[in-house]
Amino acid sequence: MATRTLKTSILSLGRIHCHIYGVNVRNPLNRATYATALSINTSSQNKGFPDRGNRGPFNRRSRREAGDPRTDRMPVEQDWTAVYPTATPFRQGSVPLPVRMGFPVKKGVPPEKKGNLELIKIPNFLHLTPLAIKKHCEALKPFCTEWPSALDTGAKCDEHFPVKVESKDYVSAGTSLRNPSARIVHLRVSFCVNYDYAMYLLTVLYHESWKMEAWESEKTVADMEEYSWEDSPSQKNIMSTLVRMQVEGEGEAVREELLGRPEVQEYRDSVTRLKNEGESESSMHQYRDAVKKLLNL
Amino acid sequence: MPASLSCQSVISVRNIVGTSIYNNSGTRTRYVTAACCKNRAARIRVGKGDRPLTYEQALHPHHIGHRKGWLSQHTSNLQGEGGASDRTVEEVFVRCFLFGTFHNCLANEIVIKRRGNMLAVCTLMLQKLPPQKLYFLIGYTETLLSHFYKCPVKLEVQTLEDKAVYKYL
Numbered sequence: 001m002a003t004r005t006l007k008t009s010i011l012s013l014g015r016i017h018c019h020i021y022g023v024n025v026r027n028p029l030n031r032a033t034y035a036t037a038l039s040i041n042t043s044s045q046n047k048g049f050p051d052r053g054n055r056g057p058f059n060r061r062s063r064r065e066a067g068d069p070r071t072d073r074m075p076v077e078q079d080w081t082a083v084y085p086t087a088t089p090f091r092q093g094s095v096p097l098p099v100r101m102g103f104p105v106k107k108g109v110p111p112e113k114k115g116n117l118e119l120i121k122i123p124n125f126l127h128l129t130p131l132a133i134k135k136h137c138e139a140l141k142p143f144c145t146e147w148p149s150a151l152d153t154g155a156k157c158d159e160h161f162p163v164k165v166e167s168k169d170y171v172s173a174g175t176s177l178r179n180p181s182a183r184i185v186h187l188r189v190s191f192c193v194n195y196d197y198a199m200y201l202l203t204v205l206y207h208e209s210w211k212m213e214a215w216e217s218e219k220t221v222a223d224m225e226e227y228s229w230e231d232s233p234s235q236k237n238i239m240s241t242l243v244r245m246q247v248e249g250e251g252e253a254v255r256e257e258l259l260g261r262p263e264v265q266e267y268r269d270s271v272t273r274l275k276n277e278g279e280s281e282s283s284m285h286q287y288r289d290a291v292k293k294l295l296n297l
Numbered sequence: 298m299p300a301s302l303s304c305q306s307v308i309s310v311r312n313i314v315g316t317s318i319y320n321n322s323g324t325r326t327r328y329v330t331a332a333c334c335k336n337r338a339a340r341i342r343v344g345k346g347d348r349p350l351t352y353e354q355a356l357h358p359h360h361i362g363h364r365k366g367w368l369s370q371h372t373s374n375l376q377g378e379g380g381a382s383d384r385t386v387e388e389v390f391v392r393c394f395l396f397g398t399f400h401n402c403l404a405n406e407i408v409i410k411r412r413g414n415m416l417a418v419c420t421l422m423l424q425k426l427p428p429q430k431l432y433f434l435i436g437y438t439e440t441l442l443s444h445f446y447k448c449p450v451k452l453e454v455q456t457l458e459d460k461a462v463y464k465y466l
Contacts, residue, residue, distance in 0.1 A: 066424060066458065087412060089419040089453055102352055103364040105464050115461025117353055117405045120419050121366035173371040173411035174380050175387070175448040 069093035081135060084127040090119045095126065163198070164188040180225065227275035229268045238267060238294070245295075266290040341466060349462040353406050369409035384411075387446060391418060398438055402426060404460045415449045416442070422456050431456075 070083075074096050083094055092113040100110040101118045113119055151157050166186040170179035189198050229235055242258050258264060270287040277283060291297075340357045341350060356365050369388050373381035388409050395407055395418065404421040411417070422431070435452050442450040 091455060111352055111463060115457050118366055120408050175414060175446045177414050
């Protein structure tokens with residue numbers, strides 16, 4: 001009890017203490033202080049804690065003090081690839097350079113790197129020093145073979161490898177790894193080659209592409225390349241609207257009959273066209289006419 | 298607004314009266330030019346001088362591209378690329394989610410970077426939470442967001458003692 005009252009009085013003294021020293025401590029009440037029995041135990045442990053900064057000896061006894069930044073412990077001949085092995089945002093505690101970035105205040109300098117969001121926003125190439133690239137090349141070398149010395153001109157390459165396959169890879173940002181434009185592959189064949197063999201190969205490839213693999217059955221709606229109206233929210237909505245418009249009863253038979261109607265078929269065609277081909281004058285007109293016919297407007 | 302309208306109705310009555318009884322030099326006219334309101338987007342107005350602002354808050358939106366960078370960039374805004382609206386909605390959700398999870402701990406806006414299909418969320422935080430709680434919340438955020446978006450989400454956190462003040466307004 002006595003120790004607790006002593007601690008609170010010390011804490012309050014500590015706050016005033018800081019204020020006198022002119023340290024800009026805003027809202028000390030927001031700090032995570034623990035006013036429980038636990039704090040009494042930790043206070044006895046922290047007495048030997050080294051005093052960091054000029055915040056006074058009594059303040060924040062129950063908080064772990066932040067450590068030194070890594071830049072204080074960096075030798076000059078260190079291995080930089082260990083600090084930035086991959087592409088990572090700028091970390092001011094890991095980069096030992098006095099970088100400043102930003103528009104300066106009047107009669108001031110650009111803001112320092114501590115807490116600077118501008119330095120984090122920009123892409124950095126700290127992981128691509130010449131040494132790091134050399135290391136990458138050394139790691140890749142065992143998997144590479146020498147280019148055959150006989151194939152030194154373009155004409156020789158064309159003669160020995162007449163079939164050329166062009167595929168494009170796209171680097172685009174999104175949740176999916178796949179880019180729909182990357183699915184298009186160009187195959188170029190020059191006619192001086194064995195024509196029958198080339199035709200045979202193309203036929204085999206064509207038939208292979210039609211085979212269904214086991215993992216293809218896991219395809220979800222999001223993976224579909226084209227929009228299909230069956231079992232889509234559009235079909236459900238229009239069915240429920242039409243059922244409500246009809247005075248006769250519910251049931252599967254009514255739904256089947258509604259689906260069979262030509263207006264519903266037209267609506268289905270117009271929605272599929274809009275989604276697959278995108279918006280254009282003619283597709284919008286088609287959609288408008290289909291909706292008008294369906295809802296008897 | 299209502300006061301001026303009633304004022305105008307009074308004036309109109311007076312106009313009618315004025316034309317018949319008084320001469321026209323004593324009447325007031327109505328201004329019919331279009332209203333041009335001041336821009337209030339994302340700007341904190343000048344005050345007493347005791348409000349600390351970060352660099353992000355102090356510079357107005359028309360400085361983006363000149364004195365400020367972009368908080369997130371993605372390829373969907375390029376010619377011929379799609380999915381811009383999806384990326385925008387994802388980013389808004391991520392910002393709101395982090396603002397709520399790390400309540401009162403964020404020192405500045407969140408920067409979102411995309412590397413392939415990985416979402417790297419870079420945050421600057423204040424040292425308000427004990428490290429164990431912070432680590433738990435980081436893991437929780439990463440797991441939940443990865444499950445939502447079906448892509449790897451990485452949270453890169455840097456901590457500060459206090460917010461970096463740029464100027465006082």
